Ligand SMILES: Cc1ncc(C[n+]2csc(CCOP(=O)(O)OP(=O)(O)O)c2C)c(N)n1
């Protein structure tokens with residue numbers, strides 16, 4: 168066997184795993200890996216801040232389904248990545264983060280740029296490692312990828328002391344990974360599937376409640392088949408958008424705090440709730456005892472801890488969503504108890520009720536003439552990109568308007584920080600997505616506040632000829648917080664008014680990007696068109712109705728039927 | 734409800750902090766915890782005593798199982814089991830109380846493991862309630878220091 172050094176072995180592992188692009192930022196403890204990367208065919212994207220590296224790898228992972236990889240140095244490099252690691256953890260995104268570490272003899276001595284990153288990231292990674300022996304490098308890396316992408320996916324961090332990656336080692340042959348302590352269960356229990364299917368046949372008012380698990384397990388086709396076969400209305404969580412076609416007549420749109428009236432009413436009144444890859448987050452359920460109070464609950468999830476965590480489940484199915492939905496579809500296809508026409512017809516009255524709710528309170532906003540409404544900007548964006556762009560977002564009102572008004576028909580065209588709600592996610596994530604799919608239109612829907620959290624990544628976008636488009640819905644406020652203050656804090660706008668905001672058009676130009684601005688509704692379309700036609704990174708500054716609120720809104724801790732409406 | 738949970742885990746650095754971090758991070762409580770190697774030195778056995786309603790205990794066992802380094806989680810209370818705890822107590826023992834201390838230790842089948850002119854150190858093993866009982870009885874005589882091991886437990890073998 169040929170001897171290579173540890174860094175070269177790591178790069179070879181990345182190649183084995185199919186990694187084409189990684190995002191990183193160098194430093195003393197990780198120079199060896201950067202050096203080894205130079206001799207490989209892997210594109211090494213130099214970001215401008217480590218948080219950006221990890222978000223970019225996360226964006227790539229979300230749109231491709233592959234494991235995103237980031238490379239950071241020790242100490243401040245690693246800690247700068249923590250917010251983004253936690254972001255990926257909360258949304259179950261498969262990632263491997265490699266961090267440099269001080270040489271093993273110095274660990275524990277408060278050496279220069281030493282930090283216990285394994286300790287720091289323990290609660291926000293799926294698993295993490297400190298590799299102390301060079302012969303463990305390759306097996307650890309392989310295990311890290313395996314853990315990141317299987318079961319409920321998540322970020323795995325591998326901490327690499329500088330002396331360990333410098334050692335000469337043999338490169339061991341790849342063997343199938345079998346871990347005694349980690350064997351996620353993919354196959355559903357057939358008895359539970361049958362129980363669930365029989366329950367579904369008895370339901371009069373069923374609802375499919377679809378979460379990010381459907382995207383992560385690539386189960387959108389199976390889900391769509393099930394919903395259409397049985398004529399069951401579908402609602403999605405923020406993470407589930409695209410898991411079912413948003414323009415399908417069965418789609419009720421998003422549910423929860425800023426979900427549609429119809430979706431929230433349907434869940435409140437359903438007699439059967441089929442949760443697929445969703446985790447009953449408080450932003451979805453509102454007041455727990457009022458959530459789906461009349462429903463039998465079926466819950467499919469690969470993570471047993473998600474089941475009966477917040478809401479007591481009647482029929483749990485611990486399995487990969489795709490496998491479980493396939494089993495259900497097969498059951499219906501082969502069961503003599505199932506008469507498709509009859510079942511479909513039996514749900515028509517329920518669908519008519521839901522359509523009634525949707526007509527009574529559609530997802531809408533009040534037109535104010537030339538004052539730009541953010542919802543209108545998103546609608547136009549949807550129209551001009553034929554609902555086919557990859558959309559990333561920042562956090563706040565901008566994110567909710569994007570979720571409400573862009574019609575996602577496909578999985579993996581939507582990357583947003585759901586669980587953690589990390590401002591600053593969208594721009595680096597857009598870069599990651601665009602690097603993965605250079606031919607696709609990638610748009611970051613941003614707020615004027617959030618965009619400033621990782622604006623430096625414009626330079627990365629420029630350096631790698633990565634023409635992402637940024638739509639800033641500029642209200643000159645930390646708008647979502649201001650909305651809460653308007654509604655629940657007597658309009659006391661403490662800490663939400665940004666008196667100084669950069670001129671985003673000039674800022675774009677300073678980075679060599681294009682800056683465009685619209686201040687009137689009549690200018691919106693032209694600006695969007697020009698931006699989409701430009702082969703350069705573009706920032707669009709849409710000066711919107713300053714105090715527009717996101718509606719519907721279920722105030723925190725209220726029942727989901729207690730919606731504030733437009 | 735009190736539960737005794739037995740966890741088999743890989744004997745690697747940092748594994749214990751994954752377990753304790755899980756409890757503190759999720760607000761579960763630990764009443765006692767004890768851990769040591771098993772026959773197989775690559776595997777440790779951890780016994781912990783916690784409290785919670787059924788839903789919480791279910792979450793605790795599932796969350797423990799989810800940790801990558803955990804091999805097996807058993808809620809020992811689900812079956813018949815024996816539990817033991819050891820305590821070392823340093824109790825004041827001067828002329829007028831020396832005999833009384835020895836009598837109590839004898840009743841609890843304890844042992845005196847260290848003697849000084851003014852105190853005894855005694856060792857007692859038993860269920861948590863027995864350990865608590867001797868502490869309560871010796872307290873009025875003047876306990877200077879106690880160290881408890883925390884509970885360890887083992888399911889009883891099937892009688893069939
Ligand atoms: C890193 C981080 N800090 C703070 C928050 C709390 N927060 C949520 S939304 C929001 C306002 C965001 O403002 P902006 O980006 O302008 O978006 P808008 O709501 O105005 O569309 C804040 C501060 C957060 N989500 N993330």
Ligand SMILES: [Mg+2]
Nearest residue numbers: 614615644646
């Ligand atoms: Mg704003």
